[in-house]
Amino acid sequence: xxxxxxxxxxxxxxxxxxxxxxxxxxxxxxxxxxxxxxxxxxxxxxxxxxxxxxxxxxxxxxxxxxxxxxxxxxxxxxxxxxxxxxxxxxxxxxxxxxxxxxxxxxxxxxxxxxxxxxxxxxxxxxxxxxxxxxxxxxxxxxxxxxxxxxxxxxxxxxxxxxxxxxxxxxxxxxxxxxxxxxxxxxxxxxxxxxxxxxxxxxxxxxxxxxxxxxxxxx
Numbered sequence: 001x002x003x004x005x006x007x008x009x010x011x012x013x014x015x016x017x018x019x020x021x022x023x024x025x026x027x028x029x030x031x032x033x034x035x036x037x038x039x040x041x042x043x044x045x046x047x048x049x050x051x052x053x054x055x056x057x058x059x060x061x062x063x064x065x066x067x068x069x070x071x072x073x074x075x076x077x078x079x080x081x082x083x084x085x086x087x088x089x090x091x092x093x094x095x096x097x098x099x100x101x102x103x104x105x106x107x108x109x110x111x112x113x114x115x116x117x118x119x120x121x122x123x124x125x126x127x128x129x130x131x132x133x134x135x136x137x138x139x140x141x142x143x144x145x146x147x148x149x150x151x152x153x154x155x156x157x158x159x160x161x162x163x164x165x166x167x168x169x170x171x172x173x174x175x176x177x178x179x180x181x182x183x184x185x186x187x188x189x190x191x192x193x194x195x196x197x198x199x200x201x202x203x204x205x206x207x208x209x210x211x212x213x214x215x216x217x218x
Contacts, residue, residue: 004029006121006214007128010141011187012095012175013148015198015206016123019141021072022207024121027214032114033069034124034131037107038098039085040067040076045097046089058102067110088161095175098125099182108185125179128190137217138193139210145172147199 006023010016017033024031041062045052050061068075074082084090097103108131111122115132122131128138143151149169156163179187189195194213198206 002119003115003117004119004218005115005132005135005137006210007132007135007138007190007193008121008123008141008210009125009128009139009187009189009193010123011125011143011148011179012172013152014141014143015151015203016141018203019206019210020121020123022203023210023214026207026211027119027121030115030118030120032111032120032122033074034107034111034122034127035094036069036074036085037067037110038103039090039094040074040081041065041103041107042090042094042097043081043085044076046093052097052100055102058100062102062106083159086155086159088156088163091171095178095182099178099184101184104184125187126185128193129188130185133190137213138190139213140189140193140195141206142195142197143199145169145176148172 006029008016008020017035020031020033023029044050044065045061048061051057064077066077068078072082073080074085111131114120115122124131128135128140146169149165149172152172153163153165153168156168176187196206196209
């Protein structure tokens, strides 16, 4: 199998995971949800009261974590955390923990290892700029903060979590700020990335646009 890497970057709630899953299914690519990896680490840190502002404590904790992904389910040391990592608690801290150099170094190494020699689509914040700067195709998926907040609010509502639209919007704006201004691998569009603004597009329209770009590169 020839290696073919699609890097899909963008801010929180822009629809990266939804699009990446559809593309992976359509082309039989391996899908690597890097955002879920950072969420799993965040969940583990919170559950074990890790003092993540201390690098030694972080490093020690990371040595005790084993991440696994099977059939769109996520496991930390054998425990299924698929629902827990999408909750408000993890969402509130994930940008802060994902900004830690020691965490990013470990996960970037793991992401490269998983993708080696495969046809793969990875979604995240720094796939096209840091993890795979020579990816075959780079997509930067955007949507307005208001549209992204609306999508997240509906997701939380479906799960029965109590939160207002205004709170979700504030959280999205805070995450945007942390993600784009952090020292380690900030969120930014790679120079050679194709920008897609999904604010007024359907999922099908975005998938069609990404598919068109894949066909032109393969």
